[in-house]
Amino acid sequence: MIDVKALEKYLEKSGLSLDAAAIDKLDRYAGAVAEKNKVMNLTAITEPGEFTAKHIIDSLSLLTAAEVKPGAKVLDVGTGAGFPGMVLLIARPETELSLLDSTRKKLDFIRETALSLGLSPEIIHLRAEEAGKMPEYREKFDLVTARAVSNMRDLCEYCLPFVKVGGVFAAMKGANAEAELAEAETALRLLGGRISGIKSLEIEGAGERNIIIVEKISRTATKYPRPSAQIAKNPIK
Numbered sequence: 001m002i003d004v005k006a007l008e009k010y011l012e013k014s015g016l017s018l019d020a021a022a023i024d025k026l027d028r029y030a031g032a033v034a035e036k037n038k039v040m041n042l043t044a045i046t047e048p049g050e051f052t053a054k055h056i057i058d059s060l061s062l063l064t065a066a067e068v069k070p071g072a073k074v075l076d077v078g079t080g081a082g083f084p085g086m087v088l089l090i091a092r093p094e095t096e097l098s099l100l101d102s103t104r105k106k107l108d109f110i111r112e113t114a115l116s117l118g119l120s121p122e123i124i125h126l127r128a129e130e131a132g133k134m135p136e137y138r139e140k141f142d143l144v145t146a147r148a149v150s151n152m153r154d155l156c157e158y159c160l161p162f163v164k165v166g167g168v169f170a171a172m173k174g175a176n177a178e179a180e181l182a183e184a185e186t187a188l189r190l191l192g193g194r195i196s197g198i199k200s201l202e203i204e205g206a207g208e209r210n211i212i213i214v215e216k217i218s219r220t221a222t223k224y225p226r227p228s229a230q231i232a233k234n235p236i237k
């Protein structure tokens, strides 16, 4: 269950538009997450108002920071219960959306629920560092996003290999974004990225949020991404 009034208030304020069918699907998606949450740990946030602010509105806010053209290939890395990816697909069903996570059970939940809503995202059950090496995923996406997956520096190594040259990586971050970004500057450059801006937002009920927009300006060297143990042990500095 979502707080429809709070969502409508946000839509009006942000200038985003969603039709009644999309709002209904968001509500049904939230209901499915709440139901599954009884038997599987999908989210600690269960109160409808908080769920609406921190999962639904926060996910939608990506649309205010990054352009998502019809037919664009979009990837959500470490999607978990489907945030922001499933919310984006419900809001913009004309995108070609892929959802990647290393946890099969979460992806099984998403696949089943998406189908019940008439949606069929591509589901990728792999670690980001593995998928990023594979020709079918490497440098194939117009927009790659991730929320609550890793620090910005390691996230660049996970995500930038998926982005086409000319495409965008949009990292959804909290209040600490500037500090994370400072630490990620070398990684960003080395992996073919360039900062194009940070969109700072204040979301009622979710606090300060920052969306870091990275343009992919050159191809990522084939040695990246490295295996996760190496990323952890020897981060790009």
Ligand code: SAM
Binding pocket: 077, 078, 079, 080, 081, 082, 083, 084, 100, 101, 102, 103, 106, 126, 127, 128, 129, 146, 147, 148, 149, 158, 228
């Ligand atoms: N993005 C969702 C959100 O904001 O609600 C989920 C966040 S959850 C804290 C992090 C998710 O990232 C988990 O589902 C985990 O399985 C996934 N994850 C972490 N590292 C990953 C990696 N290297 N490759 C693929 N998935 C990863």
